[in-house]
Amino acid sequence: MSLSKADVEKIAHLARIALDQADVPKYAENLSNIFTLVEQMNRIDTTDILPMAHPLDMAARLRPDVVSESNQRDQFQQIAPQVEAGLYLVPKVIE
Amino acid sequence: MHNKTLAELSAALTQGTLSSVALTQHFLDRIQRYDSQLNSLISVTAERALNQAASADQRRQAGQAGPLTGIPLLHKDIFCTQGVKTSCGSKMLDNFIAPYSATVVEKLDAAGMVMLGKTNMDEFAMGSSSETSYYGPVRNPWDTAAVPGGSSGGSAAAVAARLAPVATGTDTGGSIRQPAALCGITGIKPTYGRVSRYGMIAFASSLDQGGPMARTAEDAALMLGAMAGFDPRDSTSIDAPVPDYSATLNDSLDGLRIGLPKEYFGEGLAPEMAALLDAAIKTLEQQGAQIKEISLPNTHLAVPAYYVVAPAECSSNLSRLDGVRYGYRCAHPKDLMDLYQRSRGEGFGAEVKRRIMIGTYALSAGYYDAYYLKAQQLRRLIADDFKAAFTEVDVIAGPTAPTAAFNLGEKVDDPVTMYLSDIYTIAVNLAGVPGLSMPVGFLGGRPVGMQLIGNHFAEARLLNVAHRYQQVTAWHSQAPAAFT
Numbered sequence: 001m002s003l004s005k006a007d008v009e010k011i012a013h014l015a016r017i018a019l020d021q022a023d024v025p026k027y028a029e030n031l032s033n034i035f036t037l038v039e040q041m042n043r044i045d046t047t048d049i050l051p052m053a054h055p056l057d058m059a060a061r062l063r064p065d066v067v068s069e070s071n072q073r074d075q076f077q078q079i080a081p082q083v084e085a086g087l088y089l090v091p092k093v094i095e
Numbered sequence: 096m097h098n099k100t101l102a103e104l105s106a107a108l109t110q111g112t113l114s115s116v117a118l119t120q121h122f123l124d125r126i127q128r129y130d131s132q133l134n135s136l137i138s139v140t141a142e143r144a145l146n147q148a149a150s151a152d153q154r155r156q157a158g159q160a161g162p163l164t165g166i167p168l169l170h171k172d173i174f175c176t177q178g179v180k181t182s183c184g185s186k187m188l189d190n191f192i193a194p195y196s197a198t199v200v201e202k203l204d205a206a207g208m209v210m211l212g213k214t215n216m217d218e219f220a221m222g223s224s225s226e227t228s229y230y231g232p233v234r235n236p237w238d239t240a241a242v243p244g245g246s247s248g249g250s251a252a253a254v255a256a257r258l259a260p261v262a263t264g265t266d267t268g269g270s271i272r273q274p275a276a277l278c279g280i281t282g283i284k285p286t287y288g289r290v291s292r293y294g295m296i297a298f299a300s301s302l303d304q305g306g307p308m309a310r311t312a313e314d315a316a317l318m319l320g321a322m323a324g325f326d327p328r329d330s331t332s333i334d335a336p337v338p339d340y341s342a343t344l345n346d347s348l349d350g351l352r353i354g355l356p357k358e359y360f361g362e363g364l365a366p367e368m369a370a371l372l373d374a375a376i377k378t379l380e381q382q383g384a385q386i387k388e389i390s391l392p393n394t395h396l397a398v399p400a401y402y403v404v405a406p407a408e409c410s411s412n413l414s415r416l417d418g419v420r421y422g423y424r425c426a427h428p429k430d431l432m433d434l435y436q437r438s439r440g441e442g443f444g445a446e447v448k449r450r451i452m453i454g455t456y457a458l459s460a461g462y463y464d465a466y467y468l469k470a471q472q473l474r475r476l477i478a479d480d481f482k483a484a485f486t487e488v489d490v491i492a493g494p495t496a497p498t499a500a501f502n503l504g505e506k507v508d509d510p511v512t513m514y515l516s517d518i519y520t521i522a523v524n525l526a527g528v529p530g531l532s533m534p535v536g537f538l539g540g541r542p543v544g545m546q547l548i549g550n551h552f553a554e555a556r557l558l559n560v561a562h563r564y565q566q567v568t569a570w571h572s573q574a575p576a577a578f579t
Binding site for chain 2 (some may be wrong): 046
C-alpha cells in the first residue's frame with residue numbers, strides 16, 4: 001500500500017498530531033512500508049474464524065457498585081500544566 | 096559483591112555478613128562510575144534507596160525479613176513510582192512525577208526491596224533497540240557499539256553490567272526477552288494477567304505484561320513470586336494462587352517433552368545461531384528431556400497481525416496524553432486543537448507518532464474489518480497453534496532473536512527491519528502464554544539467547560528448565576569485561 005502526503009496529513013489530524021511539513025514524505029514512506037508488511041495478513045482466508053479480543057478469553061469481572069476511590073484532585077492537579085480553582089485550563093473554546 | 100546473584104546476596108544478608116546499606120551504596124557507586132558508558136538509567140534515587148536500605152536492615156534485625164528484603168533493584172521507567180519521575184522514555188512525561196505507585200512497585204517495596212533508580216527504555220516501550228528514548232540510546236555492556244535490545248534495554252544493560260542484581264521489565268512483543276537475550280541475562284514474560292498492570296503505563300493493553308530481569312533463573316523465580324498475584328485494580332488480573340517458583344527449580348527434566356518448531360529453525364536463522372541453540376538443546380536432552388519437531392504453521396502471520404493490534408491499542412491508550420491534565424504542553428497554544436496537536440507533535444518521538452498513526456488509520460471508519468478484525472482473527476489462529484502444540488509437548492524451545500545484538504543506528508531509520516527483530520517473540524504475546532530467554536552462548540563476543548515457551552501458567556516449568564540448564568552451564572555467569 002502507498003500512502004500519499006495528503007493521506008498522512010489526514011491521519012495525523014485524526015490522531016491530533018502536528019507534523020512538520022518537512023517530515024511528511026518520510027512518514028508517508030515509513031507508514032506505507034509498514035502497511036505493506038501488515039497486508040501480508042490478506043494472504044489468509046479468515047472466513048468463519050472467531051476474532052480473539054483477549055488472550056485468555058476471559059469475561060469481564062464485576063464488582064459491587066460502591067465508592068472505592070477517594071477524591072485526590074489537589075494531588076493530581078499538582079502535576080497539571082495549568083489549573084485554576086480546581087479546574088484544568090485550556091484556550092477558550094466558546095467565543 | 097556485585098558478581099553475586101540475588102540468591103547469594105540474600106544469603107549474605109541473612110547471615111549478617113552484609114548490610115543492605117553497604118550493598119546499596121556499593122551499587123550506587125557502580126552506577127555513578129559506569130553508567131555514563133551505558134546510559135541505562137533515567138533517574139537515580141540514591142537518597143530514597145539508602146533510606147529504604149536502612150529500613151530493610153532494621154526489618155532484618157527485627158526478624159521480619161524475607162528473601163528479597165534489602166536487595167537493590169531497578170525499575171523500568173514505565174512503572175509509576177510515587178513521588179519519583181516516571182517518564183516512559185518520553186519528552187511527553189519528562190515532567191511527570193507519578194502521584195501513585197504501580198502494584199508491582201508496591202509489592203516489591205513491601206517485600207523490602209530497595210529501588211536504586213529507573214531504567215532507560217524505548218519511548219513508551221515502542222522499539223527493539225532502546226534507541227527511541229528521549230534520553231538518548233542505551234548501549235550494550237558487551238560492546239558499546241551495539242544496542243542492548245528493547246524496549247527494556249536499560250534494565251537489561253544495567254543487570255548485565257552489574258549495576259543492580261535484578262530489574263523489572265515489561266514485554267508487549269518481546270521487550271523483556273529480546274533485550275535479555277542481547278545482554279546475556281535471564282528474563283521471563285509471564286502469562287498475560289499473571290502480574291498486575293496497574294500503574295504500568297499502557298502501550299497495548301491486551302499484550303502488555305511485566306516481569307523480572309535477572310542473571311539467573313533462580314533469581315527470576317524469587318522476584319516473580321513477589322511480583323505476581325491477583326490485583327483487583329487490574330481488570331485483566333488473574334485470580335489464581337501464585338505457586339512457589341523456587342520450590343520446583345530443581346525438578347527433574349526426565350521425560351520433559353521439548354518441541355522445536357520447524358518454522359523457528361528455518362532459513363531465517365543463521366547457521367552459527369542454530370549451532371548454539373542445538374548445543375543448548377543437547378544439554379537439556381542429556382538431562383532427560385525428549386526432543387520433538389513440531390509446527391506452528393501461522394508463525395509468519397504474527398508480525399503483520401501484531402503491527403495492527405499493538406498500534407491500534409496504543410493509539411487508544413496514548414490519546415489520554417493531550418497536554419491538558421498532565422505531561423508536556425506546547426508553548427502558547429492558540430486554540431484547543433492547536434494545544435492537542437502541538438503538545439502531541441512536540442511531546443512524542445517519531446516511532447511513537449508512527450505507531451499512533453498506524454493505529455488511528457486501522458481503527459478509522461471503514462477500515463476496521465480489513466485491519467483490526469482481520470488481525471484479531473489471525474490472533475486466534477496463532478493462539479490455536481500454541482494450543483495444539485501444547486497437547487504434544489510441555490515446552491517449546493527456539494531462538495529469542497534472529498541475531499545477536501546489532502549496532503546502534505543500524506536499523507533505527509527502517510521501522511520494518513526493526514520490527515522483524517521480534518519475529519520469534521511476538522506470537523507469544525498474541526497468544527498470552529509465558530516465555531523466557533536465557534543465555535546460551537556468544538557470537539562475535541555478543542550474547543545469544545534461547546527462548547523457552549510454555550502453556551498458560553507454566554512459568555514454574557520454564558524457570559525449572561532454565562535453572563537446570565544453568566546448573567550445568569556457565570553462560571549466565573559470564574560478565575562483560577569492562578564492567579567486572
